[in-house]
Amino acid sequence: MKSVVITGGGSGLGAALAEEYGKQYKVILIGRSITKLNSVADRLNSKGYKADCFACDITSIDEVQHVFGQLLQREDVHMLINNAGSGKFGPLEELSVDEIEAMLDTNVKGTIFTTKISLPYFKDRQEGKIMNIISTAGLRGKVNESVYCASKFAVKGFTESLVKELEGTGIQVTAVYMGGMDTPFWDHSEHIKDKSRFKTPEQVAFQIAEEDQGQPEIFIDR
């Protein structure tokens, strides 16, 4: 059975995408907390899906090399969904250096590392799909979201370039843009006062899977 690797699969949109893509793939969940990953994997397996998980901090090239090296050897991986992300919000001068680095390291470097390590595998097979979960924060600047937007604009540029660089290789690359979702992403944030207008991650995951034909862009919201 072909597999999909989903980073940030232990919660929110990643867990919801696992439910959708689990209908056609074995799901390999990646994240830092093995407890969260195990609980999603157990839920999927109890529903009759096939799921496995690996703890991996995608900001560490050594961990990505080690974990992806293992799973690319033993699984028939057809798709990588770069979904893991981190967001801290507020006026720029109030963001700590650690918060700035966490956003850039996770959202930008993490996405680049997992893709870089997986590409030779996909190129050897002359097939594969890479989907990068961005945000409407990758389309326009927003108040108190400067570094988060910067990180998501970076992933937009990375993704658009790969679409061109991989043309004709059999590897499809897709950027996905969505607005707010009611997920644990906002658990420790005062940035959003009212999440009631937000979509659920299940709604967004359903729409992504419905629309996904390997095209360069999917817009859930603009």
Ligand SMILES: NC(=O)c1ccc[n+]([C@@H]2O[C@H](COP(=O)([O-])OP(=O)(O)OC[C@H]3O[C@@H](n4cnc5c(N)ncnc54)[C@H](OP(=O)(O)O)[C@@H]3O)[C@@H](O)[C@H]2O)c1
């Ligand atoms: N929620 C929204 O309103 C919204 C809107 C647009 C786009 N997005 C994007 O959607 C994606 C999913 O976010 P979400 O809303 O589902 O939030 P979430 O529930 O907080 O999910 C983020 C996931 O990323 C994982 N993660 C964070 N840092 C990691 C690292 N260094 N290595 C590996 N995994 C890491 C987390 O697991 P661990 O902590 O266990 O590592 C977590 O499961 C993100 O890229 C986010 O930017 C969210």
